[in-house]
Amino acid sequence: MMMESATGSRNEYDVFLSFRGIDTRQTFTDCLYEVMKGTGVRVFRDDDEIQGGKNIKDELWQAIESSKIYMPVFSKTYASSKWCLKELAKMIEITSRSNGTKEILPIFFDVSPGDVKLKTSLYKNELSNHAKMYEADKVKAWEKALMEVGKLKGWKPRNLGHGRLITSVVEDVLIKLNNRNKILTKHLVEDRKQVDAVMELLDINSGGTHSVGIRGIGGIGKTTLAKVIFNKLSPHFDCSSFLENVREISRRSDGLVYLQKKLLSSIHRSRNNELYDVDCGIDMIRRQLSNKKVLIVVDDMEEKDLLEKLVGECDGLKSGSRVIITTRNLSAIRNEPKTILDYEVKEMESDQSLQLFCRHAFGKDFPPGDYESLAREIVSTLGNLPLAVEVIGSSLSCKHDNRALWIEVLEKLRKAPLGKVRESLMISYEELEKEQKQVFLDIACLFVQEDKTYPIFMWSDCNYYPNYAIDVLLHRSLIKVESDSKFRMNDQVRDLGRHIVQEGDCKYPSKFSRVWTHEDALNILRSKQGNEHVEALKVRGHTFTDEELLNLPNLRFLRGTGLNFVGNFKDLLPMLRWLSWHHCPPEFTATNFCPINLVVLDLSSSDITEKWGGWTQIQMAKKLKALDLRNCKCLTRTPDLSNFVDLEILILAGCSRLITVDCSIGKLRLLKTLNMDGCDSLKELPEEVGYLESLREFIFPRSSKLVTLTESVGNLKSLSSFSVKYCKGIDKLPNSIGGLVRITHFSIKGCEGIKKLPHSLGGLESLVKLDLSFSGIESLPDSIGNLKKIKVIDMGSTKLKSLPDAIGQLEMLEELHCPECLDLSGEVPNSIGNLFHLQILDLSCTRISGLPATITYPSHLEELHVRDCRDLTGEIPDAIGRLSCLRILDFSGTCISGLPATISFLPCLKELGLKECEELRLVPKLPSSLISLVLDAYHCEIIPDLSNLVTLDHLDLSFHRYKLKAPYQLEELMSPWKIVESIHQLPSSLSTLHLTDIPPPQQFSNFMNLSSLSISSCSMAHLPELEHLKKLRELSITVCPSLERIPDLSCLKSLETLYLSELGSLVAIQGLEESESLESLQIICCESLEGLPQLSKLVKLKSFELHDCQVLQAIEGLGCLQRLKHLTILGCVSLKRLPDYPRFTKLDTDWKEPETSSAD
Structure with missing residues (x-):
């Protein structure tokens, strides 16, 4: 047999063609093969149908193993060939363990996907014939392969000619192979979130021309990100060019012309581009790019005018073209005639940085156990900067046996950045x-x-x-x-x-301009000379003398805790702008302490009172902008503030004994922020507060002793927010608040004494958000209808009894929250239909009894929550199908009896909640857009079909067997297998699956992305194996009294949480000892569990709970688990002794040592 490959090595292929020779070899498959070969794709096909299928060679399996894309061409007699079926089964096997690096792209040539999924007799009959000749297991594997591939998206020729079909196939293959790649390091860790974010900005499916700037510091991965995107997108364009190192090259005398030539050569596929100067290049580029859809990357651009010289005006490019710029400087892409969208590269996440480091240092994704903590410390010290991670990882790659060297490298990195x-x-x-x-x-x-x-x-x-x-x-x-x-x-x-x-000299901190470590600061103060360079100093617990500060003439920043000043400080500290003096002593002994240029004074957490001696001297700081007295617990009255006329910020937060605010506060006409949060003893605010004409932010005290607000509060015309939270002593608001015309946010959250709002509330013409949650509000004034700019109202957990009709006048309202309003009853007013901008309506846990027909008028409604509205009954109106923007719909805990069929018309619906809907009889066809479904099918007369939910990510499904009055319906309704069948057809993207009273599917092979699996109230004795669930992180199996064993856990390498409860027949937990990623383990009420395997390998285990396992006698291996912090053992009466456990573990147990009998 001769093997034939198109283009390239015999050992590696882009595409593996699987086809039935007698059907398509001389026609469609031959044409497809030749076209792919002509585009440079490396294709494998067998030359002679492998001589009727005899003596298959190892080279065929090797070809399948080394190919990136598998392309089965399904024709009429495909399933009659055992070799075609063997190839197909091999493809499924390899793809399932490829972590997404290999893909099957089927072509349904003259058959339908239904034929391949064995829904017709065409392939079914062929499998029946094979079953007579081959082992049952082998035929079963072929059947499974056909059904899985039949569910994949592929090409269906229908009325397409072969030419158009082949063009479509080859274009898709080229896109997936990214033939025009920029070379990337083999250790690349791709950040999908960042790639997707830039791809979204580029929006290649839209017309026009788009430019995106990828911005970030050096070494953060801008160029790598651009290369990844270039590789993905370049096949979509007529031509593409990646101009690297533009900043450096452009500084050469011929640099711009060189870059222009490089760009033109990419477009022309030619190097014969004669350019004499930059202007000539600009003209030629403009002419060449005007008729081609191009992708251009300009890497490391610093000067704005470079883009025009290289690419020309973006408007001159052909529609569909895209330009990507990477830069360190946002100014390089700002203020261009055509807007360049900005994307700032984010730091790598810690786990990704660790993975990148390990690939360079160890050649794999995870560090060895004894190097994990050290590797994490190094990565953390490097600040998750990819360049730094790569350099250090590579430098340590051959030094795995020298731990001392690794520790030295870490210490060096902590002292100075990498060269x-x-x-x-x-x-x-x-x-x-x-x-x-x-x-x-x-x-x-x-x-x-x-x-x-x-x-x-x-x-x-x-x-x-x-x-x-x-x-x-x-x-x-x-x-x-x-x-x-x-x-x-x-x-x-x-x-x-x-x-x-x-960098001057690390040994002499007196040469530093800024000193931030306590030890260096002390060295400076001891030297007593040559400290004129020092501008900023951090120190703690030091007593300054006038002589020491004489040697710090340029000090402008001083921060310390527990400091003191002794001596005469006249004419000292002339440059000091900022003094942070935390925990300063109650006695002030310094004289002439007059830092006249001080603008920030922070005396937080000090024991000073209003009689503190320092106040009179600090009064000279007339430029003071910020005075911070937070947590000064001894302060009962504010000091005289009249000299601080430039003060903009006054912080009194946490002054829990403060009773009185001095009337001099009225002199602070420039004050913008007043924070009195935590002034729990304050009884009143002085009338002079109303004089603060510049005040923008006033954080009121949460004092139960504050019972009234002064009417002068209404004079604060500059106030942008009014927040009186949890002031339980206040029972009414002054009518003057209507004068706060600039406030955008108003909150009386938690003010239980306030029952109603003043009518003047309607005068808050700028109000955007109104928060009345957890207050005592019982009704709203009609004047609320005047709040024409309001967008959000939160009335959750109030005493509200009804919604006024005036609510319909709030034409800009986007969110209305009324959850947990237990007195809110009756129907929602019809006027709610006038809220055309409404996006969120939350009436959860109220007593509303009906939704008006007008509920469907707000065409922008995205979320409707009526969870636990027990008075809501009957059927939901058909008109709900008009809410085309609806994303979340939650009817859980209501008494609705049915959903209309129009629910399937909701194209954007992502989450549907139908939990504990005890009257629900009918669930119609659901929209395929659903991502999350919570459904209790307790009393459903028709079992819902879930097979069309192709994007489902979270499924929580309960099914209780329904006792029927009509016996003839019993067989259909008591069987949950229809639901099981539709579960099996759910998409492989499903990440969460919770099943209650429903047998799990016969196998989990279709759910490779599952991260959370919960099975409850199942009567089966055995569960299907879990070996395909490589991404499973959480497994919960509860209330399964007949379950004798759970599937082998050793294959679940990502499992972090295991919860086993009320499994009365369970005797052993297979594979638990190999679950090295497990962090939380709970085993509760497993009365037949006789033993646990050795747990010493569970090195990541943090929490272990064991309850009421009455025959369990021993637990071994816990002493090795250094991360174990919480251990609970209760009701395990047969346990002979407590297990050894790490020293720092918190133990909770009722275990008592068994008494020794007298016979012993």
């Missing part, structure tokens, strides 16, 4: 201006994970132009500022900044 990484990051640093460098170094040394507000005050007073500087640092991805306004910085970038500060 190669430092060089890459320095490019961004060196391009900063002087003030921007100062801000960058301050953040790296002092402010990582800290709020930006106080540093901005300091930098502004130092003329560092902080807002501009921060913007530049953000553009260069050197920092991040998240929604919480805190600075974030990659660990390697932070270490770069600290290295820059220390």
